[in-house]
Amino acid sequence: MKTRLFFCICLLGSVVTAQGSHTIVAQQIKNKGLTDLAAFEMLKDITISVGHRLSGSAGYEKAVVWAKRQLEAAGADSVWLEPVMIPKWVRGEIEQVSAKAGNTTVNLTVCALGGSVGTGAKGITGEVIEVQSFDEVKALGEKAEGKIIFYNRPFDKTLLNTGEAYGGAVNQRGSGAIEAAKVGAVGVIVRSMTNAIDDVPHTGAMRYVDSIPKIPAVAISTIGANTLSKLIEVQKSVSVTMKLSAKTFADVPSYNVIGEVRGSKFPKEIVLVGGHLDSWDKGVGAHDDGCGVAQSIEVIRIIKNLQLQPKRTIRAVLFANEENGLKGGKAYAARSQNVTDVHIAAIESDAGGFLPRGFGVTADSIKFEKIKSFASVLETAGAEKITRGGGGADIGPLQTFGTALIGLHPDSQRYFDYHHSIHDTMDKVHPRELELGAIAITILSWIISQEGL
């Protein structure tokens, strides 16, 4: 009994001492980060000198060069490029929708959804039918033949987390064209995925399946959606003409960009930090996901700058093609099968560079509770809220290896005002909020590198 008590006290003592030493390191990390605010300088650089970074574009190739150089400048022990074939979809110049009812014609502000087919030069014309759900589409049956389906289910404004509101609406964008084509529709218009009421359309990925006709799909601004809805309500029969010059080309070769600080004791155990290097072609991908990229490089910079020596390897991975294919994340995980490295944890930042509030964790209960026990240290960055569930699209494929998947949870209130739109620019990012996210990730990756999971 006494022996056990002694053991417990020793264990408790070592935990307390470890927490204490982590807290000291966490303070150093916070002070370094907030003094230099380097993540914002990186974000400024990528958004201005590179611009948008759509998969398969010249911008993405510039981003690969930029990211490699940044990881080297941050002091990574090694930096390399990991080959991956990625999609090439091009929006083209033309994206137009006009609605005609009686003698009224309204030009609506739209943009092609990512992956949409084009309409041909003449465009397509059809009567528009407004729906809120796939059930309504199914119920249309033959009535949908030759029509254009207008998905207009808005975000649920009452949800505290706007990510949940997004989750409740985004199937219209992702699968709307498939469901509409099943009943014979010839095109779809989807209300933009945002709580903001403005005249800016938000693009994003949509899917086709080979067995069902591929019909063109656009996002319409929320003001445009409200206008079109009113037009339908008043005029009953509204005809829409869509013109899109979008086109998909063959996949092209490119890279994930990777840099790491080698573990001093267990170099083959990896704590991954990452974001995605690609962006949509509207705006310059500042929050999505320039912030995650800058934060991931900043983790390496802070660790090296403070001359910290992690026991396990801390590796920054900047993934290709998250937005429209996830080829980077899949290739990274596939290659991980063939090496002896073990990914014990992967932390992704892909929810914007806003104030960090904590982390979402997908892992077994033991790992979850262990990560939760780090909360008091994470409070240094105000990011102490550890909740179940979370991760990130790029790191998702690592789940088969038993890797703990962790997503940075910044506050969500402003994210979808900018997401996938021309508003996703650097001026919407606050240097300290962005840096605090980087600091939170650095602290968490540091503790895991020392403690294991």
Added chain:
Amino acid sequence: MKTRLFFCICLLGSVVTAQGSHTIVAQQIKNKGLTDLAAFEMLKDITISVGHRLSGSAGYEKAVVWAKRQLEAAGADSVWLEPVMIPKWVRGEIEQVSAKAGNTTVNLTVCALGGSVGTGAKGITGEVIEVQSFDEVKALGEKAEGKIIFYNRPFDKTLLNTGEAYGGAVNQRGSGAIEAAKVGAVGVIVRSMTNAIDDVPHTGAMRYVDSIPKIPAVAISTIGANTLSKLIEVQKSVSVTMKLSAKTFADVPSYNVIGEVRGSKFPKEIVLVGGHLDSWDKGVGAHDDGCGVAQSIEVIRIIKNLQLQPKRTIRAVLFANEENGLKGGKAYAARSQNVTDVHIAAIESDAGGFLPRGFGVTADSIKFEKIKSFASVLETAGAEKITRGGGGADIGPLQTFGTALIGLHPDSQRYFDYHHSIHDTMDKVHPRELELGAIAITILSWIISQEGL
């Protein structure tokens, strides 16, 4: 033993049931608030139709009329004006500082600190001495005679809470003129109270004491401060000329504006929610404290709109003259001594309309723990972090009555970028962040109105 157990279970049961019913009401409050986003509409109205509301100005008088009408429109059971004499300080047209060294003259961007005396038409000229602390000023002794003291201690960037950084720097602004005049200086220039590096000066209150000469005081932009500091470093001897047309007049009569929802069971027990109706004359006082005003009125609107009947009275108080005198808060507390109402709690929102994270509480341990036990309900608005210490300037004088003083704690990262400057405008406020603060205050005031303290 069994009886006690039974009692405990019953008590636990009633607590659980009460929490459950509060959670249901909290959901209703959240849904109503996020659906209507009415606080933002009020803020838009006061910042556009009233503008700035400096104590003693025509703007403040317009704000009194505006606020009374808004409380009536929100459905308050009764609305009244509480007379109070308030200061009248006028900035005037002229606020200039130029620095001359050798053949270089630099015009620096400054504004008068609130309450500063003017310089007379000719202005004042003297050699400038840069300091970081009052100890340095004291050490100057006779060398300060006839000089202009330049306080240039910046915010500590490494502090997570920018309010703490403000607290660590603001004595330069508040007491800098007194300390400088003690050693014979003739004017002071104070680095603006902000982490932002830009060319915008931030005004704010400063004090004089009757026994020490009153010397003029300005805030200088952070770029201006860095420029002046560099000039001194390079040129050694720098002469500064200050011109200010600021002037203090006799106090004028005005009002606190008050509206309440009468308690159904204990109407004489008051839960106060409030902010201050006055603002500085730079910008339009959007975050400081248009947000607190809009949120306080929104509490009344939501309670009435949902037809909630609080057991204790919920009273919104919009205080006069927080910025440069605190006359409104003092008058309100003084009058409270003569009535039978008991203020059990006072909640102030005066830290900006940013994302609420929780509340700071100044109260005895029993009350503190009771408020802390509401955290799970406050999580509905993401404002569950209850910490010791906090309140607000206006409600501070109520402490002598044993009132629990509570301050809404929004996130602080962006506040001092705008605070007391021309940047404190409506476009810096996010409708959902602002509303979530109102929702958090409504939930907390509702629970206290039902449970007491």
